[in-house]
Amino acid sequence: xxxxxxxxxxxxxxxxxxxxxxxxxxxxxxxxxxxxxxxxxxxxxxxxxxxxxxxxxxxxxxxxxxxxxxxxxxxxxxxxxxxxxxxxxxxxxxxxxxxxxxxxxxxxxxxxxxxxxxxxxxxxxxxxxxxxxxxxxxxxxxxxxxxxxxxxxxxxxxxxxxxxxxxxxxxxxxxxxxxxxxxxxxxxxxxxxxxxxxxxxxxxxxxxxxxxxxxxxxxxxxxxxxxxxxxxxxxxxxxxxxxxxxxxxxxxxxxxxxxxxxxxxxxxxxxxxxxxxxxxxxxxxxxxxxxxxxxxxxxxxxxxxxxxxxxxxxxxxxxxxxxxxxxxxxxxxxxxxxxxxxxxx
Numbered sequence: 220x221x222x223x224x225x226x227x228x229x230x231x232x233x234x235x236x237x238x239x240x241x242x243x244x245x246x247x248x249x250x251x252x253x254x255x256x257x258x259x260x261x262x263x264x265x266x267x268x269x270x271x272x273x274x275x276x277x278x279x280x281x282x283x284x285x286x287x288x289x290x291x292x293x294x295x296x297x298x299x300x301x302x303x304x305x306x307x308x309x310x311x312x313x314x315x316x317x318x319x320x321x322x323x324x325x326x327x328x329x330x331x332x333x334x335x336x337x338x339x340x341x342x343x344x345x346x347x348x349x350x351x352x353x354x355x356x357x358x359x360x361x362x363x364x365x366x367x368x369x370x371x372x373x374x375x376x377x378x379x380x381x382x383x384x385x386x387x388x389x390x391x392x393x394x395x396x397x398x399x400x401x402x403x404x405x406x407x408x409x410x411x412x413x414x415x416x417x418x419x420x421x422x423x424x425x426x427x428x429x430x431x432x433x434x435x436x437x438x439x440x441x442x443x444x445x446x447x448x449x450x451x452x453x454x455x456x457x458x459x460x461x462x463x464x465x466x467x468x469x470x471x472x473x474x475x476x477x478x479x480x481x482x483x484x485x486x487x488x489x490x491x492x493x494x495x496x497x498x499x500x501x502x503x504x505x506x507x508x509x510x511x512x513x514x515x516x517x518x519x520x521x522x523x524x525x526x527x528x529x530x531x532x533x534x535x536x537x538x539x540x541x542x543x544x545x546x547x548x549x550x551x552x553x554x555x556x557x558x559x560x561x562x563x564x
Contacts, residue, residue: 248415248416248417249361249413249418249449249452249540250416250417250418251418254418254419255418255419256391256416256417256418256419257391257392257395257416257417257419258415258416258417259287259290259414259415259417260287260391260392260394260395260417261286261287261288261354261394261395261398261412261414262286262287262288262289262290262291263287263290263395264394264395264398264399265277265288265290265291265324265398266290266291266293266294266295268398268399268402269291269294269295269298270294272322272402274320274321274322275295275298275321275322275324275402276298276299276300276316276321276322276323276324277291277292277295277298277299277300277323277324277326278299278300278302278309278312278313278316278323278324278325278326279299279300279301279302279309279325279326279327280302280303280304280305280306280309280326280327280331281301281302281303281304282326282327282328282356283299283301283326285328285356285414286326286327286328286354286355286356286412286414287326287356287412287414287415288324288326291324300312306327306331306332306335306336306339307335307336307339309325309327309336310325310332310336310339310340310343310344310351310353311339311343313325313344313349313351313353314339314343314344314347314349314351317344317349317350317351318347318349322350322351322352322402323350323351323352324352324354325351325352325353325354326353326354326355326356326412327355327356328355328356328357328368328370329355329356329357329358329370329373329411329412330357330367330368330369330370330373331355332353332355332373332409333355333370333372333373333376333377334370334376337376340353340380340383340407340409341380344407345380345381345382345383345407346381346382348382348406348407349406349407350405350406350407351407351408352401352402352407352408352410353407353408353409353410354410354412355370355373355409355410355411355412356412356413356414357369357370358370358373358387358411358412358413358448358500358501359371359373359411359448359449359499359500359501359530360500360530360535360540360543360544360547360549361413361449361500361540362540363537363538363539363540363543364537365534365535365536365537366534366535369535371501371502371530371535372501372502372504372505373409373411373501374387374411374476374499374501374505374506374507375501375502375504375505375506376505377409377477378476378477378505378506378510382406382407383407383408383409383477384401384404384406384407384408384409384430384431384475384477384478385408385409385410385475385476385477386401386408386409386410386411386430386474386475386476387410387411387447387448387473387474387475387476387500387507388410388411388413388428388448388474389420389421389447389448389449389451389452389472389474390413390417390418390419390420390421390452391413391417391418391419392419392420392421392422392426393421393426393428393474394412394413394417396427396428397410397428397430397474400428400429400430401430404430411448413448413449418452420451420452420455421436421451421472424436424437424455426472428474430475431475431478431480432475432480432483433445433471433472433473433474433475433480433483433484434471434472434474434483435469435470435471435472435483435487436451436455436470436471436472437455437458437468437469437470438469439458439466439467439468439469439470439493440467440469440492440493441461441466441467441468441493441494441562442461442466442467442468442469442493442494442495442496442558442561442562443468443469443470443471443487443488443490443493443494443495443496443522444457444458444468444469444470444471444496444497444498444554444558445471445473445484445487445495445496445497445498445507445511446470446471446472446473446497446498446499446507447472447473447474447476447499447500447507448474448499448500449500450498450499450500450528450549450554451470451472451474451498453498453549453550453551453554454468454470454498454554455470456551456554457551457554457555457558458470460551460555461555461558461559464559466558466559466562468558469487469493471483471484471487473507473511476506476507476510477510479510479511479514481514481518484511484514484515485514485515485518485520488515488520488522489520492523493522493523494522494523494524494526494558494561494562495511495515495522495524495525495526496525496526496527496528496557496558496561497511497512497525497526497527497528497529498527498528498529498554499527499528499529500529500530500549501529501530502529502530502531502532503527503529503530503531503532504532506529507529508527508529512525524561526557526561528548528549528553528554528557529548530547530549531547535547
């Protein structure tokens, strides 16, 4: 079966008697034990936005509970559509709704949108420049359920699709800010979703989300870490640890993968003498790292050294997320160690 046995079938999802999940691999949180979090920021933000925008409808492929769209469903039951385990049908239906003047917000897992429904998103939505927002949970290594659920190559696939805007937010506050910004943007959007109890990270930096803009969260003279998604959280944590070792690390957060804020990236990389490290929750092939490298090459900018932190070009193992993040180099400890090693060579 392509769905886990822990995912309730379509005819039971809205039932009253819902047994608790007995596994932590699918619903594991990326938050640290003492880290502040906010529940279901996407679902809550969309439900609030829809109060004053009757165009907004929610659509899911039997995964409303697991993409936080159940919050929208509870608030606006007459504007929610359960399409069952059929992602191609989901995308085609969303395209039809958009043609009729609605703004569909479509949720599923990132693996199903990218691998299974790519052609339908491309030809039915992106080519027609329809106002469909595709919001997908379990991006990169945010589940321990192995390759069937780990969307490690979704950015590589979607970056090549014309007309598609791609967003990879870091924390709960950014997700809440991104939802109205994405709604105001005319055209298709793909957003990677952190769901459940999502960490709060960026508020202490006075951060404000702007679609298409990268933001320097902290400056530093020794290294520049360019990151997106949950890896910005790890980069900021690593920067604090590096400071204790006398290393001054800057962190540039890039929440919009496409269109890329090339001007800001080039300007920061032109600041002399710094090691440039790109950190992403994605395979090192075809994602933010290669997008930044291509940008620097075209601009004629050559930093003293350029390194990537990301997932290897292989199918990943299943297991507990903290263990996997250590194993594949995404944990704060591994990011810190990698930067220190590169600076010493």
